[in-house]
Amino acid sequence: MSTSETLTEIYARSFRDNWTLPALTDYSTDKTDTYAQMAKGIARMHLMYEMTGVKKGDKIALIGKNSPGWITVFMATITYGATIVPVLQDFNPVDAQHIINHSESILLFVDNNIWESFEFEKMPKVKGVISLTDGKILAEHPLNERKIERELKNLTRKFKKRYKKGFSSDDVNYPIMNDDDIAVLNYTSGTTGFSKGVMLTYRNLWGNVTFGIHSRLHFQGSRCLSFLPLAHAYGCAFDMLVPLATGTHITVFGKIPSPNLLLKALSQVRPNLVICVPLILEKIYRKQILPMITKKAMRWVLAIPGIDKAFYSIIRRKLVEAFGGEFEEIIVGGAPLNPEVEEFLSRIKFPFTVGYGMTECGPLISYTPWRQFIVGSSGRTLPGLMLSKIESPDPENIPGEICVRGVNVMKGYYKNPEATAAVLDEEGWLHTGDMGTRSEDATIFIKGRYKTMILSSNGQNIYPEEIEAKLNNMPFVSESLVVERNKRLVALVYPDYEMMDQYGLTLEELPKEMDNILVELNKLVAPYEKVDRIQLIANEFEKTPKRSIKRYLYNA
CATH class of the missing domain: 3.40.50.980 (Rossmann fold)
Incomplete structure (x- = not known):
């Protein structure tokens, strides 16, 4: 071509x-x-x-x-x-x-x-x-x-x-x-x-x-x-x-892709490339892999040198086969991948990579093939097509807004010059609204959205998405949202009712279980990120059609 x-x-x-x-x-x-x-x-x-x-x-x-x-x-x-x-x-x-x-x-x-x-x-x-x-x-x-x-x-x-x-x-x-x-x-x-x-x-x-x-x-x-x-x-x-x-x-595939229907279709089609969103990998990890590797007997076995590699090899083979068995890699995009899931997939050498994009770039901004992919990153800014910069005094260490320029950047918003001017500056840089750092070779590391960042009382930047990623891996948590209320962090949690039924946990027992989860969560976060309390919500969070939580509805 x-x-x-x-x-x-x-x-x-x-x-x-x-x-x-x-x-x-x-x-x-x-x-x-x-x-x-x-x-x-x-x-x-x-x-x-x-x-x-x-x-x-x-x-x-x-x-x-x-x-x-x-x-x-x-x-x-x-x-x-x-x-x-x-x-x-x-x-x-x-x-x-x-x-x-x-x-x-x-x-x-x-x-x-x-x-x-x-x-x-x-x-x-x-x-x-x-x-x-x-x-x-x-x-x-x-x-x-x-x-x-x-x-x-x-x-x-x-x-x-x-x-x-x-x-x-x-x-x-x-x-x-x-x-x-x-x-x-x-x-x-x-x-x-x-x-x-x-x-x-x-x-x-x-x-x-x-x-x-x-x-x-x-x-x-x-x-x-x-x-x-x-x-x-x-x-x-x-x-x-x-x-x-x-x-x-x-x-x-015209149906709404539930994991079971999707895995069946993948085994039949056996695609050479799989494009997916984090939710699919995270569900498989939480429902199938996590219960297996957290059993006491299994934790003891995995501590024996050599056995862990053989066990991880079996899991990798099963996962590869579940996605059809013939793909070169799985590209994850559309939202951040949970760090715990990402670290595990990397440990078992699963062929995946995480890209970064937005509709305004149709969508691609950065991508790295899985063999060169750096865990925790969102790939390298597309060479020859896109440029990136971080609005920060130290772009490699201090997060700032990610800005991009190049072939993929949109013309603007239709009949909306004000909104266009708010994100596209005179030099053609698109201000993404995402906060992150960037290495010398143009690899991007995303921290969270600029609008969702919370400034702590001692001046520290808190990225709710990072706390949510840890909380979402806790038992009985289906999804969560960390918000600021009266200068304190509150975690809104929609429970995993399926897991509650599985373990026989009642609604009356749930608050006590959440108190234990709060203690565990606060051990995993920085002192300035500690969550004050967990507030249960009865219904699933309202979402956009691409399944992002409408955060603005819950910030009041």
């Missing part, structure tokens, strides 16, 4: 070169489309856009579960020159409709079951709504005079007329876009409760895709299980955009 290729040229060449190879498999139906069939689907959509008057730069909204149809709409839109607006299916209908209106989308592609909760009259700029489930028209604006409905009925006839000799690989040629044109308008659902439209350009996507290709994260004929939400930048880039640029076979 030549680095002079534009994003659309990369895809045109990939689709032609991999014409007969499998491209997309729907896990639920086992139906597979080759690159030829996917390219034909994209060409049909291009013709439909043309017939219905979609112009370059028009916004096309897309909301639904991961599916081959979802991927086809996304790829057809960016290779046509329109802007795709992927909306997470977890957004409530009011928020989703607000995003569709704010983005000025003129078409909406949506799953039938999601559409049932929408009110078409509240989206006045949308000319038509098309089903992702069966491709039929679901609604059309009265002023459009059923144009989309008519053209959809004529689509097959007009497609055959355009490609009289049949659609072939020679017909795959996409227009070259301006690097600064907006390819994706991705609405974040930040923990501040305010959704902003991140303008990701063709250059931003190109930076992520070319890095993935050169790093051989995916390669021709490799296998990938796409289970993270494709509407989110992380899954979008590395479970879809990079695989389709290399000739990878993507199996699309």
